[in-house]
Amino acid sequence: MKKRNIKNTDLSVAPVNFGGNIFGWTLDEKQSFEILDKFTYAGFNFIDTADTYSWWVNGKGGQSEEIIGKWMKSRNNRHNLIISTKVGSETKEHGFDISRKHILKSVDESLQRLQTDHIDLYYTHFDDHKTPVEETLSAYDEIIKAGKVRYIAASNLSTERLKASFEAAEKNNLPKYVALQPHYNLMEREGFEKNYAPLVKQFDLSVFPYWSLAAGFLTGKYRNETDFTKSQRGEGVRKYLNEKGLGVLRALDQVSAKYNTTQGSIALAWLLANPLITAPLVSATSESQLETLFNAPNLELSSDDIDLLNKASQ
Structure with missing residues (x-):
């Protein structure tokens, strides 16, 4: 499988980023190990998590990192993997927190749960709008120089704070974000394409979209x-069950029949056909769902296919 380079780094990743929010939530530890084994056996190497996953289960999070850490230790495969996690969880006194104090504490806790000595890609998960960007980037500089983190990335930052971060990094010789993790899929296009795509080009960022299958709606199972x-996520797709959503499903049905594959694989292939996208972030809880991920990088959609999907999703 042809790997893709994360821009401005020496990291190469397979073109699908596995979303670890399901570990400790819809999958227990044993099931998580089985899915991770199959994912990596197929040649994929990029796994994403966060210090808050799965806080909605126990109110504190950390389960996903712990499961990934136990799995890597039992398989002795850390050297074969690219691991990303996130910082910026809510604290009582601060709300979303990317202060120096919180970053320095959180990175050590994540490393302990992951049972590793470094994190390949460390995301600002949420922007707190209180901490100056210089403070956040200086903290990242500390942990990069300490060898705890290799590169930094951004998830839910506003365009204004993202631009301010690059200006501060340039001015103060601080680390720069190398990647962006935005909400982007066939049902959610405007926010990324209008607001973030120009910044992705300007700052030469790799892009790893989350909710790539619109919480499962783009698999076609919700009609x-x-x-x-x-599924447990069923209610989350209610907003897509409208004229536009059904039109997108009809387009996916048509293109997937042409390639004899699933609607989900086509939705991911549509993302991968975009030169700005490096690796969509997606989860799987079964072998059939894994096949959807595995097939996507092998599909080369025609311009007519892409036009059909673009028109349906506008």
């Missing part, structure tokens, strides 16, 4: 309200 009971 009416009775389908919402099919």
